[in-house]
Amino acid sequence: MRADGPLPMLLVAAAALVDGDGRVLVQRRPAGGPMAGLWEFPGGKVEPGETPEAALIRELDEELGIDVEAACLAPAVFASEPLGEKHLLLLLYACRKWRGLPEARHAEALKWVRPVELHRLEMPPADKPLIGLIEALI
Template identity: 35%
Template sequence: MSATMIHVAVGVIRRNGRVLIARRPDHLHQGGLLEFPGGKVEPGESVQAALVREIREETGLGIVGSELRPLIGIRHDYGDKCVFLDVWETFISEGEPEGREGQLVEWREPSKLVDRDFPAANRPIIRALNLPRRYAITGKAHSPADYLKVLKKSLPVSGDRLCLLRAPELSHEQYQQFVAESVRPDDWNRGVQWMLHGDESWLQAFPDSAGLHMPWREAQKHRARPVDDRYLLAVSCHNEQEIRHAIRIGADFITLGPVKSTDSHPDTEPMGPETFRQMVAGAPVVVFGLGGLGAEDQNEIVACGAQGIAGISYWWR
């Protein structure tokens, strides 16, 4: 018999660039590990109401339900119990936190959160906190020089800080040239996390990159995580089977689409927002919506439970 799913509301409370975390009491399930505050959603209770209640009871902080925004939803089977972590975030809170149940509470920078200090189900939350709402993907150009020219013009204007260097029109040698010129530190690309496109050999050539984005044709070759944990691993997915495989090989985030009709794949049937929402709900991983999406679609995609949007046309000029 399958275990009952426990609906848990989780609050990510941000203040001055940090987030509130607590240490679970030793006698509880997963005791001694860190967690984000929250608790079980009672029958007939909304997630927002549960968070307002639980965070007040646990930490003394006051938050407003209408200021909460969805961050990510995670279904996880611990073996002895199954949980659905319904994670919402807010930038507005009143008071100073205290551990009203005897737990230690503190503010930490998201970049300082370490996977092993948290229950296994929390890893996607940590990824979501450290990833932006937009994932820029390079479009088409004729040569490495042309790619670099458009990149230098477009990226500073868009303000994006996570960028996939994708250039299927270029040869292996040309792509290597394009990447080398792009990732070289300069004023125009300060703070950008560069994702490389293809197989794991690219990280050996450019070890200072943020990570690797595998197209499905590459990802399906693997049965375990193909890159070191210090790198981000992304996978292009289009259906539930591909999502499951991406999770199996340890993807940190995925792109999922096409959500809407797109000029780059005119013969591909879009899944539509509702199917996208359902797939995101069943994916315990950070998801970026892809395909026919512009900046004006970001709020709708986030409301579907995704991290945000990925794309070309909204920024590539």
């Protein structure tokens, strides 16, 4: 907590997209932005008045060009940690069903990996603690 009050909350919804072979999709953050070059689960910020599920459906369409229904998003795990002048609450959903083929619209690259391989990727600090839980779920 800061001397002038609590940190503002940054709510982010992301997806562990799981293919038929049990692999998870990660994307590489683009150069020039925060945490450039790190691998992450696709997703983004929840806008005011938006549910996490609606935000994730919007972000997956914008970032990957895929269509996901809310019923296909299963709440999986979350991370909570300070991030600069804000406090990040990252909600990760598991998703095994979508329409379309994911394409890197905003990311530098996409990669399908086995959950155990996530340990070897450079990922944002909030994503790292989620890896073991994803392994157990998939």
